[in-house]
Every structure is written in C-alpha cells, then in structure tokens.
Amino acid sequence: PDRDLLIGRLPKCELHIHIEGSLEPEMVFALAQRNNIRLPWDSVEALRRAYAFGSLQDFLDVYYVGMSVLVTEQDFYDLAFAYLRRAHADNVVHVEMFFDPQGHTSRGIAFDTVVNGLSRACAEAREALGIRASLIMCFLRHLDEDDAQRTLDAALAHRDRIVGVGLDSSEHGNPPEKFARVFGRARDAGFQLFAHAGEEGPPAYVWQALDVLGVARIDHGVRAMEDDALVARLARDRVPLTVCPLSNVRLRVVPDLAHHPLRHMLQKDLAVTVNSDDPAYFGGYVNDNFSAVARALDLSPAEIVALARTSFSAAMMSEEERTRAL
Numbered sequence: 039p040d041r042d043l044l045i046g047r048l049p050k051c052e053l054h055i056h057i058e059g060s061l062e063p064e065m066v067f068a069l070a071q072r073n074n075i076r077l078p079w080d081s082v083e084a085l086r087r088a089y090a091f092g093s094l095q096d097f098l099d100v101y102y103v104g105m106s107v108l109v110t111e112q113d114f115y116d117l118a119f120a121y122l123r124r125a126h127a128d129n130v131v132h133v134e135m136f137f138d139p140q141g142h143t144s145r146g147i148a149f150d151t152v153v154n155g156l157s158r159a160c161a162e163a164r165e166a167l168g169i170r171a172s173l174i175m176c177f178l179r180h181l182d183e184d185d186a187q188r189t190l191d192a193a194l195a196h197r198d199r200i201v202g203v204g205l206d207s208s209e210h211g212n213p214p215e216k217f218a219r220v221f222g223r224a225r226d227a228g229f230q231l232f233a234h235a236g237e238e239g240p241p242a243y244v245w246q247a248l249d250v251l252g253v254a255r256i257d258h259g260v261r262a263m264e265d266d267a268l269v270a271r272l273a274r275d276r277v278p279l280t281v282c283p284l285s286n287v288r289l290r291v292v293p294d295l296a297h298h299p300l301r302h303m304l305q306k307d308l309a310v311t312v313n314s315d316d317p318a319y320f321g322g323y324v325n326d327n328f329s330a331v332a333r334a335l336d337l338s339p340a341e342i343v344a345l346a347r348t349s350f351s352a353a354m355m356s357e358e359e360r361t362r363a364l
C-alpha cells in the first residue's frame with residue numbers, strides 16, 4: 039500500500055511497450071466491428087480465455103490476429119492515444135513506443151497509415167497531457183532480412199518521426215546476426231538501435247545484439263544472468279535492460295515473480311528498468327509491473343526509486359530534457 043503510493047507518485051519513463059500490445063480486448067471487438075473484420079473469437083470473454091500462453095510463440099499467434107483489426111489512420115491514432123492517456127495516469131512522463139510495421143504492411147496497410155496515426159497521437163498527447171512519446175520501429179525477426187530492408191527503406195521517408203529501430207517477435211532460431219546488414223544501414227541513417235535478446239533466447243543472442251548489431255539497450259535480457267562474463271560486460275558498460283516482469287511470468291520465462299531475477303540483476307549493478315511490454319495481454323501497465331515485482335521480491339523504497347531513476351538515464355533524452363523531467 040505505501041509501496042504502491044510511492045510507485046504511483048514516481049515520475050518514470052516507459053521504454054518497452056509494443057503499442058499493438060496495448061490493444062485491449064474491448065477495443066479489438068470495437069475496431070473489428072468498425073472495420074468489418076471477422077475474428078476467430080465470438081466474445082471479449084473468449085478472447086481473454088485465449089490469453090493462457092505457454093510460450094512467446096503462443097502469445098505472438100494471438101497478438102498478430104489481434105492487431106489485424108487496425109486498418110485506418112484513426113485506428114492507430116486511437117490505439118496510441120488510449121495507451122498514452124493510460125500511461126499518463128501512471129505518472130509516465132516519457133515513452134519510447136515500439137510498433138511492428140510488418141504486422142500491418144503484410145496485410146496491405148500502408149506504412150504511412152501506421153506512422154501517421156501513431157505520430158499524430160504522440161504529438162497530440164504531448165499537447166493535451168504533457169507526456170513525451172517517440173516511435174521505435176521493430177523488425178519482425180521471424181521474417182527474412184530482405185523484408186526488414188524494405189521496411190527500413192519505407193522508414194527513411196519518415197526519418198524525423200521514428201527515433202530508432204528494434205528487433206522483436208520469435209527469438210528462437212532468429213539470432214541478432216541475421217539482421218547485421220539492416221542494422222548497419224539503420225545506424226548509417228542515424229537511427230538509435232535496440233533489440234529484444236535473452237528473453238527466451240540464450241546469452242549468445244545478447245552478446246550478438248551488443249557486438250554485432252551495436253545496440254544501445256537490450257530489451258528483456260533476463261537470460262543474460264546465465265553468463266557471468268556477459269553480466270560483467272553489461273554492468274561495466276551500464277547497458278540498460280528493459281525488463282518486463284508480468285510478461286516474463288505470462289510467457290513462462292520465469293515460473294513466478296518470486297523467482298524473477300530482477301533483484302539479482304540489481305545486485306550485479308545492471309541498469310535495470312521496469313516496463314509493461316504488452317499490457318493488454320499480460321495483465322498490467324507499468325505501475326502494475328512495479329507493484330507486483332516489488333511485492334514479490336520485497337523491494338525497498340530505495341530500490342523502487344532507483345528503478346524509476348534508471349528509466350531516465352536509459353531513455354533517449356538530452357541532459358536538459360532529463361533535468362527538466364525529474
């Protein structure tokens with residue numbers, strides 16, 4: 039209770055949120071109706087029952103069907119604005135929002151439709167709520183590198199509205215090195231670089247994300263704890279890790295929150311942040327993640343404050359913006 043008051047009051051940044059993963063079941067059905075899309079579930083309750091995942095792939099199978107209700111620019115705007123309003127209620131002051139363009143262009147939705155809707159929501163939320171938000175485009179790693187290259191080509195026309203590129207979707211069998219060339223081009227074009235690694239995949243994928251792709255942050259990274267040399271490297275360079283506790287439980291990366299490695303990560307001096315990943319699917323927004331993991335691991339007020347502060351040092355902000363936000 040005191041802990042939750044503190045969590046609620048702390049300003050924080052959210053650095054690992056897939057905007058399509060903020061699509062609540064009610065909005066899935068409302069948009070399906072608006073766009074005349076047939077869904078494989080006949081009610082909100084049936085869709086919620088599908089949220090019993092045994093693995094990352096189980097989740098992704100539902101996630102890609104869920105996002106198929108997003109068709110018009112207004113749909114993307116509504117989705118992002120609803121998330122930003124919800125994040126603002128959690129005292130999130132800065133968001134770096136992932137989106138999955140290939141999940142839309144593969145269905146015939148124009149890249150521009152996606153980016154126009156999302157970026158307009160970010161701009162209007164800044165005006166209306168004061169929350170800052172930027173966009174990070176993720177490549178789907180289960181697709182080939184040529185598909186990622188074409189997606190990067192499309193993004194170049196929106197260079198001013200996309201701050202970075204990331205890597206997500208099915209990790210097993212899709213190592214970061216598969217995307218070495220497209221990440222090189224993205225770097226040359228001035229994008230910040232991020233990658234999911236060490237969620238289900240092995241520590242070797244985290245090494246590759248750092249040394250082959252050259253990313254600025256690791257998304258998840260919990261399996262890095264299996265490799266002492268990697269832990270030392272992440273600590274030495276203060277590489278931020280965007281950890282998502284409720285996601286890790288729902289996707290069975292950890293058996294339960296009491297066994298979550300977050301406390302050990304803090305003890306190893308890793309730059310850990312707490313995030314929601316896909317809040318509509320995993321049972322909570324960022325404060326819910328803070329609250330659940332703080333309770334399960336009995337985190338002290340000082341540890342909770344440290345996690346929130348690290349979200350600012352890990353964010354893509356100038357020193358001036360950081361000072362003003364804190």
Ligand code: HPA
Nearest residue numbers: 056206207208234315316
């Ligand atoms: N991992 C990989 N891909 C994803 C995730 C995730 O947690 N969420 C949405 N796409």
Ligand code: ZN
Nearest residue numbers: 206234257315
């Ligand atoms: Zn993620």
